Amino acid sequence: MAESRTPRSLIVSLYGAYGRPADGSPFAVSELIRLLHAVGVDAPSVRSCVSRLKRRGLLVAARAADGSAGYALSPEARQVLDDGDRRIYGRPVPLLSDGWVLAVFSVPEAERSKRHLLRSRLARLGFGTAAPGVWIAPAGLYEETRHTLERLGLAPYVDLFRGDHLGFAATRETAARWWDLDTVARLHRDFLELHEPVLWEWEESGADGPPRPQAAYRDYLLALDSWRQLPYADPGLPVELLPDDWPGGRSAEVFGRLHELLRDAGERYVRE
Template identity: 70%
Template sequence: MTDQQPLPPLHTPRSLIVTFYGAYGRGGARHAPGRPVPIAALIRLLGAVGVDSPSVRSAVSRLKRRGLLVAGRTAGGAAGYGLSDAARQLLDDGDRRIYGRVPARTAGGWLLAVFSVPEEERHKRHLLRSRLARLGFGTAAPGVWIAPAHVHDETRHTLQRLGLAPYVDLFKGSHLGFEPTAEAVGRWWDLDALAAQHRAFLTAHEPVLRRWARRRVVPPREAYRDYLLALDSWRHLPYADPGLPGGLLPDDWPGARSARVFAALHTRLREAGARFVAGELA
């Protein structure tokens, strides 16, 4: 593979940079630098997944303005970029969903978020809705959002960090009717749209897994490219789909299959990809 290979659709330079730092740029894991990544190395590493140098520099500038990346110097004095404390916290929060996805149990109950935002602060209403959606909440009624109860701690932490907690009340409970819960879930979430996202992931990455299953050798550069693209596709799915109880989903639900495919790619490719990253940073 050459650095000129075109970037696959649906992957943006900014998203891929965030994905790279989440996978290999935090420290605390084998081969992860935990220090500023030299901009020259970052350009090479993103070039391996089809991003050209101007796009990397532009995306880094936007992430720096958003407070996610901070400029620094490597041990050798080269200019580079590392994660801000806020970005590191965001990535740490996401690990449980992205790498440790466990479907909810029906007996676990539901979390309700009921909010009211004054009209003069309607920009916070938009932020609140977008954050609840990103946490996987469905809409039960205007101003009433619902999710499996297991997302409580993450929801609480997120709302407090964004200063939105004063506008929200959280409740845990059971669904008591009047329609069957499985039918209600179909109103609270757009299950067709969620299933389409899972199938798109499978269409793109299940053939990749099959190819790797036939190979005995795992070249680090190829492993890095395929893993980073799979992770960049996958990491959004556990937020759109909060891991609803299986008994409330259609029989042909593709979510469990897509989770197995990502887990297999992670097991097969991540460490080999880390060796490629280490070589580029050496």
């Protein structure tokens, strides 16, 4: 579930933010069209993307509360979003003492498509490449990695290990080889360029009363759609391993503040 600021991604972000009510009630198609129109997606694009998500097994047809046609999350999609919550909203401070999780895999040549899927999925989970067939990530990603590999039928090809880095080069030096930190830093700066000014505007207007629901919904969903890609591109390394000018802490702070200010106000617009 990637690709920020596309109709498909915005639909996924909408379900992630507001599409998991306790009663499991689905969004009516008319509601999806209204809510996506507020962030610039036209009705044909909504219908087309919903159909593709249904074919992929991420959405299932269901009747909305008023009896009209609608769509709810499949159990698989709900698991993906639940796993994502821990990254998108949690982001615990990683410690070097937590150690690492290693994924060591071997895929037969006859199943090279699974090898490609495995590599791409490990990369999306935040793993770096320590050596051919050996991928590494902070140990806190173990549970989500296990869920993902089991869900995709890739577990038989992978062994997972936990451990410490014992040398010979300094861990900060090797981490810079395992991950492309320059690219990740650029993603954080792009997020800040787009959404930090939005936060400033909301904070400056705070004395004028509570956020306007439609504007809060629009700005929050766009920020979430941009932000939710970052915890997957950024493995969440301990601060000791990061460059001194690392922008990740600031971008996390900006998203957290936008979430605090706008999420609930946006829900009032969603539930109109």
